[in-house]
Amino acid sequence: MIEGGQHDESKLAMLLAKLDQATDILAQARDFAKPAKVGRVLDTARRVLLQEGGVAALEARAPSLEEAGIFRGTDWASPQILIPSFTPQSLKSGNGQTVALEALSELRLLAVAKGDYIHGNVSAEQAHHYLTQVLAINLGLLFMPLSEADRETQGKLAEVPRALFQHVANEIGYEHVIDQLIDEIWRILKQRPIQVEPVKQMITQIALCRANPEIELGSSGQGADRLISSLFGPTQASREDPGIDTYRERLLAMDEQALQSEASGFARAMHDTGLVSSYHAVLLRYLLEQENHLVAEAMGLTATGRDCLLRYRRLVQALIEEAIHPGSPQAVYGLALTLERGILFQPPVVPALWRQLALPLSEWSKMRLRMAFGEEVSLRGRLLEGVLCMLGQPLGVGQGNNPTCQSARALSMWAYNDPDYLLQMVAWAARDDEIIMHFEGMPLSSMASLSGVAKELPMDLDPVSLLVVPHLDRIYAEMGRRCIGREGDPHRWVNPEFHGWWAGRGFHINVDVETGQIKDLEAFLRHFYASYHPHYNGDQPLIHPQPAGIAITDSACRFIGWHAISLLRITLDPRNVMRVYFFNPNNDSGQDWGDGVVVSTAGNGERYGEASLPFEQFASRLYIYHIDPLEHGEPADVPIEELNRVSGYLYRSWGADRLPAQELQATPDAEGEVSPQRTGG
Amino acid sequence: MEKDPDKGFVALLGWSLNAVEAAENFDRRYIVVAPDWAEDYCKEHDIPYTPWNFERLNDRSLEIAETLKDMGVDVAIPLYEETVEWAGAINSVLLDNPRLYGQALLLRDKALMKRRAQLGGIRVGIFEEAHDRDDVIRFLKRVNQTLLKLDGDPNDPIHLKAFDKAGCLGHRVIRTPDEVDTIPDEEFPVLMESHLDGWEFAVEAWIHNGKIRFLNISEYVTLGYSVFVPATPELEKYREQITAQIEKLIKAFDIDFGFIHPEYFVTSDGEMYFGEVAYRPPGFKVFELLERAYGFNAYQGLILSFDPKTTEQEITDFFPREVVDAKCHAGCFGVYPRRRVVSRLEMPEETEDHPYFESHELTPPMEETVTKRTAFGTHWGLIYFSGDDAHTMRDLLKRQEDLDFYV
Structure with a gap:
């Protein structure tokens, strides 16, 4: 790690040297020659932004960069006219120079806002106000994982705005954006990701803000209590975040009743948020040492979990000893849920x-x-x-x-x-x-x-x-x-062999691999309904999770790419709407796919980690599925009105320019990305 | 920069930002002669300018010569292939030397120039003009007959080049009669040449008073993709022979001043074959590479070598010593997208992280579908490198051919 760190530092130093050189060339160039020299500065700046510590280094250079003429001839030359709502556009651009230019402009204003840089056109107050608005508008970039769309259009470049806003938020203060942040954290936690490190970092940031007397949070940040306490002090004895050693000492002095209250306090917090406090690990290890029966209580187990624990006590004990430490508290949640699933049987x-x-x-x-x-x-x-x-x-x-x-x-x-x-x-x-x-x-x-x-x-x-x-x-x-050289889509053969025998050998696709055009849509949808929709398959619930492929679209309905998901359940939701519940390996399933198709992750009968859509909407984004050809249901029973609604959604989004030849002249040349040879995401 | 009225006044024919920048930072007076679309820009930035549309020479050609003469311009400098004959015509007036126009025409026509070189005792390959596709097929067959190929043996390729276009533009390689059908009518007439198996390289030579003042050898790693200066020691070892060749060329074309950019092949037995010569700055930004490697501004060198008022002392002081004075090797690579469908520009980390990497001029793709390449020519932008070791540079440039810059 240390070696790596040094390497990164020397890389940053090398890049900064190159940046300074490019800036000098720009500064010395005559006005009319500047545009030709800007590219080199921006390219190097983009690379600097991708390095640890690079953002701060650029902020320090902001005045000299502006003086050299980096903004000359562009709208950014007059920061007083910049409009915050335009920033997401340029920061999400696929053009690295645009992203770097926007980032530099923000960093320049940050220097102005902090009083480090006296600017002729904007005051520190104006700059501060502008950056606050920019932060709020780009909140997603501050902490949300990369979306498929970002990855497709920006590649590695997508990390630049994130690094930028991390820095700006640190400098400008989180209090301006904190409430929105809290809502987002809850939304992510409701999907119960295994990796909670990013969420923990955000909560820690909020906690630090609240603990810092210099930060005026006003009425914001109230909703963060449960989040912060679940990490840093979920119980009576850990309330003020006393430190691991102190807490262990306190345990020694506790009677049965106090321990009981600690155990249930931790369990409640853990099942509430999916986050586990380090103190929780300390308690669990202590209870194990004491051979205390409160172990089950501390994991919040119900009947199934308790049975598993009692039946396989030696194994569970060994698992706790090996895996659960203050540095790996999430193992408590993993173990508890493993026991609850009953899979040890x-x-x-x-x-x-x-x-x-x-x-x-x-x-x-x-x-x-x-x-x-x-x-x-x-x-x-x-x-x-x-x-x-x-x-x-x-x-x-x-x-x-x-x-x-x-x-x-x-x-x-x-x-x-x-x-x-x-x-x-x-x-x-x-x-x-x-x-x-x-x-x-x-x-x-x-x-x-x-x-x-x-x-x-x-x-x-x-x-x-x-x-x-x-x-x-x-x-x-x-x-x-x-599968190269075989006709059609390789997933037909790959999916069952890759995932397991239960992936159906019957295969349907509605895209012609050669041309990228939609084909056989009606038959495709009829078979999907007949195999998966309980009203047409004899009310048969899905037995095994099935691989399926979807065409991901962005909130403006534009096609982003092909993506792999698994179908989990199809059933009526609490409002009696037939819904498809599926697993999306993307880190955040809550996505807006446009045309009113908004993937829900909570509040519509989802279990933790499931994403869901009404059946019709889901079918409209589907392009590959597998079935058991011997369990084919009744394709003819599906009413055409229903199918028309599905194809309506489809043709208003990713199918818009994929109309088959008989409906519209096809472009014979289309190939490559438009065809689903391989699921990219 | 302060202009010295005792030194020459030059006209730059054609629009080149780098040339203008060099002239602006030099002690000579200058004026840009360019089509009227450059007018607003020049006005905005106080760049001396007079409008002229360089179409084919016609009755009005004398007009621009007279205009420049009235302004007190001493000499015209061509920046692009299309302005070479204009410079010849204008300079024959300005310098009162009618021979210059004929010389320019010779330098503009690839077939004429080969004949002239041949007459001057310079080795050239087999070449011929073609007016239609039948001529091409006949030439392809004849060349391969000469090589004692039997029916069914793979043919040696032939090269087709437009008479009057710069460098690689319109350059095609033909191997089979089938490929001949892909040549559009409007490309004829063309020059056909036999293929020479050898090492191709280019030379840039600044000439003043009939003498070579600076001679650079540019090494191509792969033709149309990459070039670097100074060349590797393996190529530089031919410098003496190359210099002798250039002197022959100067004599054959009767060149007294200015700048030439010829291309040669050296075959495995050390024989030099003349390819072609241009009387203007090379493409592929060799001037920029020279500035990076040696520190002198090649455009300013161009102005010096054209200016009749340049003194012997001045031009001797201006140029560094070849090879030994180079601070590093500088090279560039022209990127062609390798995939049929591309969505964005993504510099490979391997390239950006190489210590030799300097900068690039690639722009994001405008269209997703890449048109198929039929001729050499239009790359999507250049990447610049510089570093101390010629072989590292050569291998690095070669390596770029295997990388995707557009994905």
């Missing part, structure tokens, strides 16, 4: 967990875990925490900022449906650095496959994904390569 799971407890890690696995999580907790304990969380929260798996939706979906599906298989995958990856899967009888080794979908090794993942996804990604890509 499946015969292979308990011995598989014993294997996990003793699993030797390969050097490569250790290195990856160390780089991502450090060594506050033993590496095997860290991995075990990840395993427990994935088993307990199968729908909390996220793909991070990587195009590996397929692998994330597979992990989630196995955790949900086939937990011992997941444990087998983890053992192979973590111990052997190799996973072998079979494709049509041919073994495919993750070691032998050249490359995956992701160009770089993903780092921003939970411990299990961190080790397993690189293997899965390569195998998935290799399966795709084995």
